Amino acid sequence: MATHEKRYVIIGNGVAGTTAAETLRKNDPNCSIHLLTNERYPLYNRVSLPRFLQGVLPEQKVMIRDFAWHEQRNILLITEVLVSSVNTEERVVRTEDGREFPYDALLVASGGWANPLKVPGASDTKHIYNFVTLDDTKTIVERMLESRTALAYGGSFIAYELCDGFAMRKLHTTWLMRGPYWLRNSLDTDGGEVVDNIAKKFGVEVIHGDEIDSVVPSNGVPSYVKTIKGREIQADMIGVGLGITLNTQILEGSPIEVNGGVVVNEYLETNVPGVYAAGDVANFYDSTIKRHHTMGTWDNAKSHGQVAAINMAGGHQAYVDIPxxxxxxxxxxxxxxxxxxxxxxxxxxxxxxxxxxxxxxxxxxxxxxxxxxxxxxxxxxxxxxxxxxxxxxxxxxxxxxxxxxxxxxxx
Ligand SMILES: Cc1cc2nc3c(=O)[nH]c(=O)nc-3n(C[C@H](O)[C@H](O)[C@H](O)COP(=O)(O)OP(=O)(O)OC[C@H]3O[C@@H](n4cnc5c(N)ncnc54)[C@H](O)[C@@H]3O)c2cc1C
Known part of the structure; x- marks a missing residue:
């Protein structure tokens, strides 16, 4: 039994982590809460980033929390710090700059980072973008204002959002994907055609069943891409939606079970007592389909944050929801x-x-x-x-x- 005030550490201040911090404070006025993130902002709305990209929403409407909100609740938000490891025996989280955060209960809510484009010519060419963070979005907007052609690459939601943003900003837009249609795991040929027809209405050229072979730069910026089927597609900028890699590397060397995401039971607790996971990074038990899976949605991450916090504070609430x-x-x-x-x-x-x-x-x-x-x-x-x-x-x-x-x- 801890004789001191209970110490909570949360890795990641997305909607899962910030909701957990808020819930912990409501349930326990005396505990200490450290909320750690490598980003430089308090919680903002990732779901709003596409509308910021399109220019229909200003940056301040993307923000959900400010620093004062955390101070008022005595939630110690530490930004621009990269967690490097977790030691579950010593119950301590370590950061890259040498700091240590001891915990009684830990929440891993570290989400995922976007997979970069790895083809010849990509690494030394500017203006190839992932689209996950507010800073990503700001950089893409800057480049859109000076571009005429753009390529959106990928068959997922993120590639679609990029494509929509480019088209809304009146860039000549090509949408290239490897699969036979968009969302190949969820649609069928008919559904794919429905989406293509909408995209074409907005002037987007849609190409399926092809992949980028290499990026051909001119003076360090993209000139065109070559595809494996021999196409040459002009693009002043390239938006990449090739999925995310869940941020579990910080748990390497710890006994916490990782299988794709951080494996948790229906109470969102890992195999190591006192360690929980929530949001995109959690490989959780979904009672509707009776198996574990990961889920990349806002509402799911928010509910996870709430349920995990209740359980971290001594509750026993199962996560049951239809995302x-x-x-x-x-x-x-x-x-x-x-x-x-x-x-x-x-x-x-x-x-x-x-x-x-x-x-x-x-x-x-x-x-x-x-x-x-x-x-x-x-x-x-x-x-x-x-x-x-x-x-x-x-x-x-x-x-x-x-x-x-x-x-x-x-x-
Ligand atoms: C462009 C875009 C549009 C989307 N649109 C929708 C939508 O319309 N509807 C919907 O339901 N969902 C949407 N999503 C998905 C939704 O935003 C996510 O499911 C949700 O935000 C996940 O929240 P989270 O708290 O689990 O993780 P995140 O929001 O990813 O937060 C994790 C945080 O932890 C930080 N972190 C990771 N590793 C470390 C480390 N080692 N040290 C310190 N900090 C670390 C990350 O940088 C990040 O800030 C969209 C996502 C994107 C990117």
Missing amino acids: TYTSPLFDVNIAVVGSAESNNPEMETVALREPGEKGNENYRRLFFQENKLVGVLMIGSPKGRKKLIDVVKSQQPFATPAEREALLTLK
């Missing part, structure tokens, strides 16, 4: 509920494509596991989304094709 995600997709919306990944062999799917508004189409794909609806993906009209969330929560069986197809038109 949801909505995002603009050019001039329509995309909504994802639960687990919508068809690369899981246990999933069965049905889909519907139909005419929508503004000359676009609506697309809906439903994901079933053991006859239960576990995931929903909707492009275009969101009508019926709330009812479908209730169906996912209900765990009701849908054994026949007719029963499943009826859900495709639920409004």
